[in-house]
Amino acid sequence: MAHSAAEILRGLNQAKAPAQCRYQDIFKLCENCMDDVFAVQFNAFINGKSVSQVKRLLSEPNSRGLLPIHKLIKRDMNKAVALLLEWGKAFDLDYKVGRLTIMDALCQTNAIRDKMLRLVLSYTDDPDNNNGNSGFHPMVIFGGHEPSLIALLDAGATVEACMKRHPMLGGVFKERIYSARRNWMAGRLHKDNLPNTVLRARARQL
Structure with missing residues (x-):
């Protein structure tokens, strides 16, 4: 479900909104790890900058x-x-500013998108990860790129149907998508349970 920038901002501004502290943590992480560039970009999203302004950034x-x-x-x-995976835990990746998703804005190159797909899919078929809980909805990254894919999976669509609808899922990811779909349909995936340390350790291995 897509949300406008104004809706995101309203949620963050609610005194007891669980995302509020999370946002502050992410903002600090942006500043400390990314020389403030990601912090500037994320701030543009939650403050409702236009698509053209975000693209210019x-x-x-x-x-x-x-x-x-x-x-x-x-x-x-x-x-x-x-x-980016930190952000994915705090905010659905299908939040939109106009028609521009967070995923679209931050993953402009095929290289970063491919790396993220591999990283996320690497959690979906590992039953021992995080005490038995694979950390992410198998399609959370795909969901940011095209929310209808999650709808297809939830409706029981076959992997082949998803791949036909979304050619970017082809080839090397096919078997892992099968496994991800089985786990998702069985309710074994929980996207909010993966520790930050695991995320960072896995990212360093890639």
């Missing part, structure tokens, strides 16, 4: 001379992956 240094986001991703992709 992605491609140009801002007034403080910070690196464009795509250059930072190329410079340190492991940190980028770990941070």
Whole structure:
């Protein structure tokens, strides 16, 4: 379910909203690990910048001379992956500003998207991970790119049907998608249970 930037901001501003502290933690992580670039980008989302403004932030240094986001991703992709997955725990990746999703905005290159797909799918068929709980909805990343995929899975669509609808899922991911779908339909996946330390450790291994 997509939410407007205004809805996200309203939720964050509620005194007892569980996302409030999470957002503060993420913002600090952005500042500490990403030279403030991701913090600037995330701030643009929750403050309801337009699509054109967000895209401009992605491609140009801002007034403080910070690196464009795509250059930072190329410079340190492991940190980028770990941070994006942090965001995925706090906010559904299908939150949108206009038609631009967080996933679309932050994963402009095939390289970062491919790395994230591999990282997320690596959790879906590991029954021993995190005391038996694979950490993410198997399609949380795909969901950010195209929310209808989750709807297809929830409706019992076959993997082949999903792959036909979404060609980016083909080839190397096919068997893992089968496993992910089985686990998801069996209710064994919980996207909010994966510890930060596990995320970061797995990101460093890639």
